[in-house]
Amino acid sequence: MQDKPENLSREYILPDGRSVTVGDQLFRAPEALFAPREVEAQGPGVVGMVLRSLARCSSRIQLDILRNVVLSGGSTLFQGFKERLLKDLQAAIPSIAPVKIFSPENRILTAFRNMWITREDYYEVGEHKVKDI
Structure with missing residues (x-):
C-alpha cells in the first residue's frame, strides 16, 4: 500500500546548512501542470x-x-x-x-x-x- 501524498515528506539541506521539509507541495506543484484549475490557473x-x-x-x-x-x-x-x-x-x-x-x-x-x-x-x-x- 502506498502512502497518501499528505503522509509523505522530504527533507532538503540548503547550501547554507539549514534544512527544509517539504510535504504535499511535492505533489501540488506538478499537478498544476496537468490540472491548472486545481490551483485557480487558466489554461x-x-x-x-x-x-x-x-x-x-x-x-x-x-x-x-x-x-x-x-x-x-x-x-x-x-x-x-x-x-x-x-x-x-x-x-x-x-x-x-x-x-x-x-x-x-x-x-x-x-x-x-x-x-x-x-x-x-x-x-x-x-x-x-x-x-x-
Missing part, C-alpha cells in the same frame, strides 16, 4: 496543449507524432511526469493510436541547445559570437 494543462498541437497537424503525421513525443524542460523532471503524461494521453486518444514518450537525460537544457557555442568557435570568433546568440 489547458500539458495534455490539453499536446492535443491542441496534435490537432493542428496534418492527419497524415499525427500517429507519427504520438509515437515520438519528446519531453524537454526542467518541469518534465518531476517524479512521475512521464508516466502521468502517458496515462493521460492514452486516456484522451483512441486506443488505436499508440503513444511513445522519450525523456532525454539532458532535457533540462534542451531549450538552450541553439544557444550553445563550442570552445573552438569562441576562440575563433570571440565574444562577438556569444553576443549574436
Whole structure:
C-alpha cells in the first residue's frame, strides 16, 4: 500500500546548512501542470496543449507524432511526469493510436541547445559570437 501524498515528506539541506521539509507541495506543484484549475490557473494543462498541437497537424503525421513525443524542460523532471503524461494521453486518444514518450537525460537544457557555442568557435570568433546568440 502506498502512502497518501499528505503522509509523505522530504527533507532538503540548503547550501547554507539549514534544512527544509517539504510535504504535499511535492505533489501540488506538478499537478498544476496537468490540472491548472486545481490551483485557480487558466489554461489547458500539458495534455490539453499536446492535443491542441496534435490537432493542428496534418492527419497524415499525427500517429507519427504520438509515437515520438519528446519531453524537454526542467518541469518534465518531476517524479512521475512521464508516466502521468502517458496515462493521460492514452486516456484522451483512441486506443488505436499508440503513444511513445522519450525523456532525454539532458532535457533540462534542451531549450538552450541553439544557444550553445563550442570552445573552438569562441576562440575563433570571440565574444562577438556569444553576443549574436
